[in-house]
Amino acid sequence: MKLQECIDFATEHPVCSLATVDGDQPRVRAFLLWRATENGFYFETVNPKDVYEQLKANPKVEICFFNNESDLEKAKTMRLSGEVEFLDDPDLKKQLLQEWPFLQDAEPILELFRIQSGEAFFWTMADFLKEKEIERIRF
Incomplete structure (x- = not known):
């Protein structure tokens, strides 16, 4: 598998779950991907x-993108x-x-971030039951 497959999947399914930690407590929330390129x-x-x-x-962080397919086979x-x-x-x-002009009013407090490298x-x-066997794509 290649990074381009990851970029395409994320772009096609931009609503994702982003997980962080708050002290020792995991936190997860929905996020919207703005852009995915070979730069992150x-x-x-x-x-x-x-x-x-x-x-x-x-x-x-860890992020999970899902194709929202109701057919579990897909x-x-x-x-x-x-x-x-x-x-x-x-x-x-x-x-x-x-x-995204709807963010215009938030411009003074707006923060951009990316994940440039990872897996x-x-x-x-x-x-x-095969998660450990799945090929990882490093970027």
Whole structure:
């Protein structure tokens, strides 16, 4: 498997679950992928949120993308883990705001981040009890 398959899957199924830790307590919430390229998987948040503080305190995350297939034979997830890198890039923020104008009012507190390197793998019901055998894609 190749990184491009991960990029395509995430782009086609941008709603995902992002897991962080808050002290010793796991936290998970729905997130929306902004962009995925060979340079990483890009997201946004705002700095008053708890998730921002959690990511700053511990940048290690795991994200789960799901194809939302009701037929379990076709259901597929992609798990991606890595470390968050916050981006201070005015041009990139401008692109985000052009593509997602609903965030315009949040611009002063908007934070961009990406996972540039890590590991991903796909899982289906056919992989039940075989998780450790599944090929990992390093990026």
